[in-house]
Amino acid sequence: MAAEAAEQRGNGVVRVLLVDDHPLFRAGLRAALESDAGVTVVGEAELAGQVPAAVEQHDPDLVVMDLTLPDASGLDATRQLAARRPQLPVLMLTMADDDGSLLAALQAGARGYLVKGAGREEVLHAVRTVAAGGAVFGADIAARITALLAGSRLRDAGRLFPALTAREAEVLDLVARGLDNHRIARELFVAEKTVRNHVTHIFEKLNVATRAEAVARARDMGLGDTGG
Template structure:
């Protein structure tokens, strides 16, 4: 069972999300709140697996709430759900530690799968946001790889580059002719060496450093 906390200042949106997610037997909405301060409080008390977090809310906005929640619990996944498709919000949310970023125009059928993806520890971004995120980091000069990236083995680097291209563990396994469990082990080791929580953060590091580039891999 995936336990979900919904944070949005619009009652109609909260009610709609409850209805959409309520038809899925593997998902339970444990609470819904109207502001970021309440999201922080209930995330600590209820320990949800995933938080669906709006950005613009009273008292404490979604990005600040994300930072506070993750400062106390690193195992919770937070998906930013908003009407605002602006670069500023994308970068701020990812820097705060969000595991995904979806627009409120996301089809209802995709929302449950997004929660499952996040609960598995995978990252989730709308395709348009992924494209702009990659463009943002690759437009800048690469930063130093840093100790985490330099500690990756050759095979772990291959896995990271394929992750940066958006491939799932199963697809990476097919590319490298290894088992999916082996890829999962490599992914977990990459996270540990880079000191990141999920695929979004690992992919950002790959593009920042020049280890990966759009449409291919860095030499």
């Protein structure tokens, strides 16, 4: 394996690990990537938990990661890779096109972000560029990055989580600050049962199962900062 990897790299071939839970999509993406002689798919994974072992086994130059996986977020897998293998770049390829997901991917350490549906040439360009140490974002996404990172929108939960109502976004920010339902109810002058209902809806819309997961998502966006 090591000799093969060295030979491929010596020939300028980019070794890619695909992480996506849809077999048909992986098959199509593999075919698209390997239509270029300069790219080879060395392995696949369908769960976030499989990523560390797959990276060790296949020694890729680049990981193409979906944002939503059955066992955990692709963001979690990206953070773990950034901590364990900071030299290994991650390209997010996802259906999510909202500002919150984009910002979270950047903060997790992704070097590129494309929305599924990007053309073959755009994906190949992104793979080659990110593997070479560059950063690539879809044309429609790149224009939003400066505004996102400027900070003026970091605390706008309604924009970062467009599925949430204004009140749900407000509740999420308070949850991220560490307040329990009773304190949130006092803060907002509403019944505690109302807060519980909001929290339930937030969990459903963010596709999280626990308060800790909701807090992690919110803090990824810059919410919950008390300024101290």
